[in-house]
Amino acid sequence: MTIRLYDTATRDVRDFVPLVQGRASLYVCGLTVQSEPHVGHVRSAVNFDVLQRWLRHRGYDVTFIRNITDIDDKILIKSAEQGRPWYNLAYAMKIELDRAYAALNVAPPTYEPAATGHIPEMIVLIERLIERGHAYPAADGSGDVYFDVRSWASYGELTHQGVDDMEPAADADPRGKRDPRDFALWKGRKDSEPETASWPSPWGPGRPGWHIECSAMAGKYLGDAFDIHGGGVDLRFPHHENEQAQSRAAGGAFASYWMHNAWITTAGEKMSKSLGNTLSIPAILERYRGAELRFYVVAAHYRSHVEFSFDALDEAAVGYRRIEAFLERAGVVAADPDALPDAFAAAMDDDLGTPAAVAVLYDTVREGNRQLAAGEDATATATAVAAMLDVLGVHPADPAWACAGSSDNEERLTVAVDALVAGLLDERTQARVDKDWARADAIRDRIKAAGIEVTDTPDGPTWTVVG
DSSP, X not given: OOOEEEETTTTEEEEOOOSSTTEEEEEEOOOBOXXXXXXXXXXXXXXXXXHHHHHHHTTOEEEEEEOBBOSOHHHHHHHHHHTSOHHHHHHHHHHHHHHHXXXXXXXXXXXXXXXXXXXXXXXHHHHHHHHTTSEEEOTTSSOOEEEOGGGOTTTTTTTTOOGGGSOOOOSSOGGGOSSTTOEEEEEEOOTTSOGGGOBOOTTOSEEEOHHHHHHHHHHHHHOSEEEEEEEEGGGIIXXXXXXXXXXXXXXXXXXXXXXXXXXXXXXXXXXXXXTTOOOBHHHHHTTSOHHXXXXXXXXXXXXXXXEOOHHHHHHHHHHHHHHHHHHHHHTOOOOOGGGOOHHHHHHHHBTOOHHHHHHHHHHHHHXXXXXXXXXXXXXXXXHHHXXXXXXXXXXXXXXXXXXXXXXXXXXXXXXXXXXXXXXHHHHHHXXXXXXXXXXXXXXXXXXXXXXXXXXXXXXXXXXXXXO
């Protein structure tokens, strides 16, 4: 079956047809390393990690570029507030981000370029735009350079907007602009900014605007045309709109498909530092394992907004532990890619339909538990479960979890207890099937005496530790 993906530009699900048969090129906007990463930050990385895993499963040779923005207005402001060099803040937060990615088993991209390492490419691109009549140096002598949005007739096509309906760009001093909607390609150095935050250019010392960096880096590593550009839904405008406009105005075809993941929200608002409702990855990992947090993230469709709650995370963690317990009891660890159920593959081919894929996973685990309870061979079923977990990046035997530091004694104890409780629950289920109510009640009382509360649900019994 052909992989089908929702394209933001066309507002439709389209067959994925790569520019080069058998290859898939993917650029994803990474984070601005200004602060400690929270769960809202890492959703994009996890979602697009699932995409690249599925593309590879389907036989594509994937080139995956994910950038880092390490020079930016926010970095300069936060570093000044903290009394530290901007590059020190950016470096420290990049280390924290890498730790968060590793903790959630986000595979490294093919390459992860940083903005500060690609200033020459950005300058060349800006010069090309000026030559083509789509950019201009500010007349006020500030050293700023702007993209002329009215020079590009297709500006607004990605987000289906007209120029006159847009708000003025807020990324630079408006005094040097021809139109308030023109956006900064290069920012001349201000006296209030450190000298280390500027680079020489034909227009004087300064630094790049936010949007130009991704166009330059995507072009360098993927070429003037590539398959998929991804990022968070909040980047559609102005960032991705501006990227597309400046890249195509410079003569490149740029991205064939645009994919955007939705937010993780709290109280209905985007999770952000400014709202004061952030949940840092280290804080969450004090309560949950990385695999459990990743399972919570991948269980939702990447285009669906998720209202974060610890209750929902608890439910996902319990579900994941039951899956682990089944594999433990079945004695199967290795994943066979050929063992994927057809329904799981069909769900993933349909715009990465992970909710339907996870439903197949749960159904398969239930069948495997039934087989074990009945004394049947569950090897094939367990192998299929392992294969599905591998695609989602949550296989408990993945060496990445050990590297992330999640194989400590407490985790192993949790898995062992989960396996034991699951075994008792299966015995109880069989006793109820046999209408041996006395034995079923005795098993439940035995579990309760150990401080574990059992709840019967339509999907089977679940358990939690009381107190």
